[in-house]
Amino acid sequence: MKKRAIVAMSGGVDSSVAAALMKEDGYDVTGIMLKLWKGAAANNESGCCSVDAAEDARRVAHVLDIPFYVLNFADEFSGTVIDNFKSRYAAGLTPNPCVECNRSIKFAMLLDRARQYDAEVLATGHYARTDYVDGRYRLLRARERNKDQSYVLHMLGQAELELARFPVGEYPKSEIREIASSLGLRTANKPESQDLCFVPDGDTHSFIAEQIPQGSVPGRIVTADGSQVGTHKGFAHYTVGQRKGLGIGLGVPLYVAEIRSDDNTVVVAGAGEMKVDEIRVEDLSFVGDPPDAPFRTSVMSRYRGREVPATVAAAGQVATVTFDEPQDRPAPGQTAVFYSGDEVVGGGTIGRMKVREPAA
Numbered sequence: 001m002k003k004r005a006i007v008a009m010s011g012g013v014d015s016s017v018a019a020a021l022m023k024e025d026g027y028d029v030t031g032i033m034l035k036l037w038k039g040a041a042a043n044n045e046s047g048c049c050s051v052d053a054a055e056d057a058r059r060v061a062h063v064l065d066i067p068f069y070v071l072n073f074a075d076e077f078s079g080t081v082i083d084n085f086k087s088r089y090a091a092g093l094t095p096n097p098c099v100e101c102n103r104s105i106k107f108a109m110l111l112d113r114a115r116q117y118d119a120e121v122l123a124t125g126h127y128a129r130t131d132y133v134d135g136r137y138r139l140l141r142a143r144e145r146n147k148d149q150s151y152v153l154h155m156l157g158q159a160e161l162e163l164a165r166f167p168v169g170e171y172p173k174s175e176i177r178e179i180a181s182s183l184g185l186r187t188a189n190k191p192e193s194q195d196l197c198f199v200p201d202g203d204t205h206s207f208i209a210e211q212i213p214q215g216s217v218p219g220r221i222v223t224a225d226g227s228q229v230g231t232h233k234g235f236a237h238y239t240v241g242q243r244k245g246l247g248i249g250l251g252v253p254l255y256v257a258e259i260r261s262d263d264n265t266v267v268v269a270g271a272g273e274m275k276v277d278e279i280r281v282e283d284l285s286f287v288g289d290p291p292d293a294p295f296r297t298s299v300m301s302r303y304r305g306r307e308v309p310a311t312v313a314a315a316g317q318v319a320t321v322t323f324d325e326p327q328d329r330p331a332p333g334q335t336a337v338f339y340s341g342d343e344v345v346g347g348g349t350i351g352r353m354k355v356r357e358p359a360a
Helices: 013-024 051-064 074-090 097-116 158-163 173-182 204-211
Strands: 004-008 028-035 068-072 121-123 128-133 136-141 219-222 228-232 254-260 265-270 275-286 295-300 308-315 318-328 335-340 343-350
Touching (some): 004 013, 013 121, 013 173, 097 121, 097 158, 136 158, 228 265
Parallel strands (some): 004 028, 004 121, 028 068, 219 265
Antiparallel strands (some): 136 343, 254 265, 295 308, 308 318
16 A cells, blocks of 8 residues: 655645655655635745645646645634744844744644644655654755755754655756656746745835834934934844945945844944854754754854854753854844754754944
């Protein structure tokens, strides 16, 4: 009897080929698409999770001769991913909603649904890999490094990885498109997904202005000593590390160094003040057993950024990450992921950092 696989299909080429590869591997495949929007799709241009994408996924399933269903997770998505996005922006943070979607929706609620369907595995179109070594599952980078998505999957533990499969992670993107074309799949040349699926027309600033009005009230732009150097259009429209769009002409480049939602203030600093020696990481999780002592690792603090060597000292769900050399200040609310070579060790959410006032 064939093993049963649920494949999360987004209407893109990667999940389409994931379904084809799972079927080729001998699984009894069922395609599932999650309806994450209420009413008309918010952003058809995002390339995933829209009405047009659902039709693409349905036609791919027909070509592959597999069952296909759309499950309505709109309320769950709104109550987790969108509410998290809004609350974090309202607090002056810069969240990554794709991380929260993977955590709360795809590898929690959908994984539970897969178990209800008696499926042995849940496959997605993420570019990542897994293996099983010395009695535990490992989460690994994709073969093609510039397509790797292990960063947004760092929260997966042993229970999730036992059922998760990422078949496209073994291939370069060009070969995935070739496979789709050879099978006659309509998604073969479909563009990459763009923007956030729940933001109408991809206009994040308008979405923030409507959904987070307290974050769109003009306020002060100040330096670390409190001197006002400009006026911002609303703290939620800025992110730490931003340089462009500040409207400040002081003759030297200034960057957003801190966002203070409590008093509606944006703090800016010169390039020399944007380096940090350490960061705080919260909501910490590990793929395997949590370490019982500080450990050496490589840290990626922005999606598809570069890894840098550091020492991590973890205590419960909080860690202090001390870099070997000072690094550009990352945006609080974003994700820091720990790697050992191609293996994901764990990660969490970057905490808030306060800018030190200049010495007298």
